[in-house]
Amino acid sequence: MFFRLTLFCILVAGTFFAYAGGLQGPFVFDDLENLAPIREWLNGNQPWQWVVFGNSSGLFGRPVAMATFVFNVWLLGADIWSLKFGNLVLHCLNGALVYRLFSILWPALRRKDGATNAASWVALFATAVWMLHPLLVSTVLYVVQRMAMLSAFFSLLAVIAFLQGRMALRNGRRRSALAWLLLCLPPSTLLAVFSKENGVLVPALCGLLEWLVFQPRQGETRHRLSAIFIGATLFVPAVAAVLLTLLQLPLIVDGYVNRPFTLVERLLTQARVLWSYVFSFLLPVGPRLGLYHDDFPISRGLLEPASTAVALIAWLGVLVFAWRFRRSAPGLLLGVAWFVVAQALESSVFPLLMYFEHRNYLPSLGLVLSLISLVSLGTAHLAKYLHHPQQLARASAFALLAVLATATWARAGVWGSKEALLVQGLQFHPDSRWLRIDYAQYLMDQSPPKLDQAREHVDALVASTDDSTRRMGSIWRVLIDCSAGAPPPQNYLEGAFGGHASLLEADMLVVLESLADGVRTAPCPGLNARALGDHFSHMADRFQLPAETYNLRRLRFSAAKLYATEGNIDLALAQAELADSGNQLDAPMAVFLAELYLATGRYVDAQAILDRVSGQLAEWDETGKQFVQGVQARLDDLTSR
Numbered sequence: 036m037f038f039r040l041t042l043f044c045i046l047v048a049g050t051f052f053a054y055a056g057g058l059q060g061p062f063v064f065d066d067l068e069n070l071a072p073i074r075e076w077l078n079g080n081q082p083w084q085w086v087v088f089g090n091s092s093g094l095f096g097r098p099v100a101m102a103t104f105v106f107n108v109w110l111l112g113a114d115i116w117s118l119k120f121g122n123l124v125l126h127c128l129n130g131a132l133v134y135r136l137f138s139i140l141w142p143a144l145r146r147k148d149g150a151t152n153a154a155s156w157v158a159l160f161a162t163a164v165w166m167l168h169p170l171l172v173s174t175v176l177y178v179v180q181r182m183a184m185l186s187a188f189f190s191l192l193a194v195i196a197f198l199q200g201r202m203a204l205r206n207g208r209r210r211s212a213l214a215w216l217l218l219c220l221p222p223s224t225l226l227a228v229f230s231k232e233n234g235v236l237v238p239a240l241c242g243l244l245e246w247l248v249f250q251p252r253q254g255e256t257r258h259r260l261s262a263i264f265i266g267a268t269l270f271v272p273a274v275a276a277v278l279l280t281l282l283q284l285p286l287i288v289d290g291y292v293n294r295p296f297t298l299v300e301r302l303l304t305q306a307r308v309l310w311s312y313v314f315s316f317l318l319p320v321g322p323r324l325g326l327y328h329d330d331f332p333i334s335r336g337l338l339e340p341a342s343t344a345v346a347l348i349a350w351l352g353v354l355v356f357a358w359r360f361r362r363s364a365p366g367l368l369l370g371v372a373w374f375v376v377a378q379a380l381e382s383s384v385f386p387l388l389m390y391f392e393h394r395n396y397l398p399s400l401g402l403v404l405s406l407i408s409l410v411s412l413g414t415a416h417l418a419k420y421l422h423h424p425q426q427l428a429r430a431s432a433f434a435l436l437a438v439l440a441t442a443t444w445a446r447a448g449v450w451g452s453k454e455a456l457l458v459q460g461l462q463f464h465p466d467s468r469w470l471r472i473d474y475a476q477y478l479m480d481q482s483p484p485k486l487d488q489a490r491e492h493v494d495a496l497v498a499s500t501d502d503s504t505r506r507m508g509s510i511w512r513v514l515i516d517c518s519a520g521a522p523p524p525q526n527y528l529e530g531a532f533g534g535h536a537s538l539l540e541a542d543m544l545v546v547l548e549s550l551a552d553g554v555r556t557a558p559c560p561g562l563n564a565r566a567l568g569d570h571f572s573h574m575a576d577r578f579q580l581p582a583e584t585y586n587l588r589r590l591r592f593s594a595a596k597l598y599a600t601e602g603n604i605d606l607a608l609a610q611a612e613l614a615d616s617g618n619q620l621d622a623p624m625a626v627f628l629a630e631l632y633l634a635t636g637r638y639v640d641a642q643a644i645l646d647r648v649s650g651q652l653a654e655w656d657e658t659g660k661q662f663v664q665g666v667q668a669r670l671d672d673l674t675s676r
Contacts, residue, residue: 039155043134043162047127050166053440054126057176057447058119061456063326064469069179070118072101073108075658084655091620092182099189099230100182118178125184126166126175132191133400134162139198140404143248144365157411160432161403169319169442170312173326174393176450182231187397189227190237196220197241201249232380233397239376242268247361247369269376280384290386292580293538295503296333298384303334305382305389306346309375312395316402319439321446327460327467328390357405366408373401453477468504471496472542475511479518486519497530503538505530510543514550517559528562532570537579539586547571551593555600568597572610588614592624595631604634615644619651622659629666638674645670 062070069092075081081089083105090096103121111117137158165171174180200215220241227234246265251257280287280298291298308331315324334343357368377398381387395402414428449455457477460470471492478489493515496508509530516523553559554567571594580587592614598607611628615621625648632641645667652659 039159042159043131046159046163046166047130049440050127050130051123053167053443054123054172054175054447056444057172057450058116058123060115060119060176060451061453062115063177063456064179066178070104073104073113076105077108077113080658082655082657085653085657089653089656093232095229095232097182097229097231099226100185103181103185115178118181119176122175122178122181122184125181125188126171129184129188129191130162130166132188132195133165134158136191136195136198136400137161137404139195139202140244140248141366143198143202144369157407160436161407163436164406164439165400165403167436167439167443168316168399169321169324169439169446170315170392170395170399172443172446172450173324173391174396176447177326177393180393180396183233183393183396186227186231186233189223189230190234190240190397193220193223193227193237194240194244196223197244198248201245205249233377236377236380238268239272239379240373243369243372243376247365247372276384287384287386293540293584293586294386295501295538295540296389298386300333300335301386301389302384303337303343303347304331306350307331307334307342308390309378309382310346310349311390312378312392312398313374313402315392316395316399317406319442321442321449322459323463324392324446325449325456325460325464326392327464327470327473328392329388329469330464330466331390333389360412364408364412366404366411370401370403370405370408373404374398375401377401465495466499468496468499468507469542472507472511472546475515479515484518486515489515497527503536503540503543506536507543507546510546510550513559513562514546514553517550517553517562520560522561523559528570532574535577535579536574539578539580539584539590541586544586544589547590548593551597555597564597564600565603568594568601568603568606568610571597572606575610575613582613583616585620588616588621588624592627595627599631604631607631608635617647622648622651626662626666629670633666633670633673638670641666641670 069090072081072086072089076083076086086105087098087101088096090098090101103125104118107118107121111120135158138155141154141157141161174183196215196219200212200220203209203215204212224234224237227237242265245261246269249261288298291301294301296304311331332340334340337344337347353371357364357371361368375398377400378394381391381394449459454477457470457474460467461474464470475489475492478485478492490512493508493511496504497512499505499508509527512527513523513531516527551567551571554562554564558564559567571590575587575590575594578587578590582588591610595607595610595614598604598610608628608631611624611631614624615628617625625644629641629644629648632638632644645663648659648663652663
C-alpha cells in the first residue's frame with residue numbers, strides 16, 4: 036500500500052512537471068468574459084455573492100465553480116498562473132478519485148469482493164493514463180473549464196458513493212449502504228450539477244453501473260428494485276428526451292434558429308465528432324489537438340459526407356462487439372457505454388457548438404476502461420505464447436506512460452504561448468474562423484500593431500465560401516481599418532452590412548459591438564456613429580431571425596447607443612424599445628431605455644421601467660442598484676420641479 040501511495044505521489048509530481056510549461060499561458064476564448072465578475076469583485080464594485088450567484092452561464096449559473104474561482108483568487112491572487120495552477124491541483128484531486136474508482140470497479144467487474152493486488156496496479160495504471168493524457172490539456176489549461184473539471188470531481192464522488200453503497204447493500208450492510216446512498220450520493224450529485232450541467236448525468240452513470248456491474252448471479256433474477264432503478268435512470272430519460280425532441284420543445288429547438296446547422300445535422304455530425312474524439316485519445320498527435328475545431332465539416336446527410344454513414348455503422352458495430360465480449364471483457368461494454376452516456380448532454384440534441392476537446396474530460400474514463408479491458412483480454416490470450424509476459428507488460432506500460440507524459444509536456448509548452456497556439460493551429464486548421472479572428476486580434480494587440488498581417492487573416496475569411504464567414508471577415512476588415520484611422524473600402528462595408536443574413540452568431544455580435552464601442556469613442560473616417568447605427572438597424576431589420584432573439588436585440592441595443600451618441604434620441608428610442616423584452620437579462624437595455632424616456636419627457640414610462648428592473652435585480656447586485664438609483668434620482672429631480 037505504501038509503495039503504491041509513493042508511486043501515486045510520483046505520478047502527481049510528474050503531472051505537475053508535464054503541465055508546468057503551460058501555467059503562464061494566455062486566457063482563451065470565453066475566459067475573460069466568464070472571469071469579468073472576478074475583476075468587479077476585486078475592484079470593490081460588487082460583493083462576492085454577486086460573483087457566485089450572479090453568473091448566467093448554463094441553466095443553473097454554476098455557483099459552485101464560481102465560488103472556487105473566488106477562493107482561488109483570494110488564496111493565490113488573480114494572475115493567470117494562480118488560476119491555471121488551481122485547475123491543475125483539481126486535476127490531480129480528480130486523479131485520486133479516478134484511482135479509487137478503478138480500485139473498486141475493476142475487481143467488481145470480475146465478480147471479486149474487495150480490491151486485489153492486481154486490481155490496485157490496474158487502477159494505478161489507468162489513473163496514470165488518464166492524468167497524463169495530452170487530450171486533457173485543453174481542459175486543464177483552459178481556465179473556465181474549471182467548471183467541467185469540478186463537475187467531474189463531484190460526479191466521481193457520487194459514482195464512488197453509489198458503488199460503495201451498492202456493494203454494502205449486496206453484502207447485507209444496510210446501515211453503511213444507506214449512509215453512502217442517502218447521505219453522500221445526493222449532495223455530490225447536486226454539487227456536480229451546480230458546477231456544470233453535465234452533473235445531471237450522474238444518475239444515468241449510476242444506472243449503467245447497476246446494469247453492468249451488479250448483475251444477478253448465475254441462476255438468479257435481477258431484483259425488482261434494481262430493474263426499476265435501471266429503467267428510471269437510463270430508459271425513462273432516453274424516451275423522454277426523444278419525445279421532447281419530437282414535440283419540438285423550445286429549450287431544445289429554439290437555439291437552432293441561430294446556428295449554421297439543424298438538429299438532425301448536429302446529430303449526424305456528432306457521430307463523426309465522437310469518433311474524432313476516440314481517435315484523438317488513441318493516437319494523440321499533439322499538433323492536431325487544441326482549440327480550433329470549428330472547421331469540422333457538418334454532415335448534411337447520411338452520405339454528405341459518406342463518412343457519416345460509416346461512423347454510424349461503426350458505432351453500431353462497436354456496441355455489438357462490446358456486447359459479444361461482455362463476459363470475457365466486461366469493462367469493454369461499460370467503457371463504451373460510459374463514454375457515450377457521459378457525452379449525452381453536449382453531443383446530442385442541444386444546439387451547442389459542434390466540437391470541443393474539453394467535453395472528453397469525464398467521458399474519457401470510459402475510453403481508458405475500454406482500452407485496459409481489451410489489453411487485458413489480449414494479454415490473457417498471448418501470455419501462453421510469450422516468455423516473461425509480466426515483464427513485457429510492465430515495460431510496455433512504462434513506455435506508454437513515458438510517451439503520454441512527453442506529449443502532454445509538449446502540448447503544455449504550446450499552451451504556454453499565445454503565438455505558439457496560433458501558429459500551430461494555423462498549420463492544421465487554416466479554415467478555422469475562430470483561429471483567423473484570434474490571430475488578427477493578436478496581431479492588432481502588438482506594439483506597434485501589425486495591421487497588414489491582421490488584414491491578411493481577415494481577408495482569408497472574406498474569401499470563404501460560407502456567407503456568414505465572409506460577412507465576419509468584412510466586419511473585421513472594417514474594424515481594422517477604423518482602428519488604423521483609415522476609411523474602410525466600400526466593398527468591405529457592403530460585405531459587412533449589405534444583403535440578407537440568416538445568422539447572428541456570438542462571435543459576430545462581439546466584433547460588431549467592439550466596432551460600435553470604437554466608433555463611439557473615436558469616429559472612424561467615413562463611418563460616424565449615425566452611419567454605423569443605420570447599418571446596425573438595417574441589418575437587424577434584414578436578419579431572418581425571430582424578433583425576440585437575444586443576439587438580435589443586443590444588436591439593436593448597440594444601434595440605440597450609437598444613435599444616442601450623435602444625439603438622435605428618437606432613432607435611439609425606436610431601437611431601444613425593440614431591444615428590451617422585459618427579461619431580467621435585459622436590465623442594461625432597460626435602464627438605457629429609461630434614460631431615453633427621461634430625455635423625451637416620458638416620465639411615467641421611465642418610472643415603470645425602473646420599477647420593473649428594481650424588482651428583477653438580485654439582492655447582492657450593488658452596481659446594478661447604484662445604477663438604477665442614479666437614474667431614479669434624476670427622474671425624481673425632474674418630476675419635482
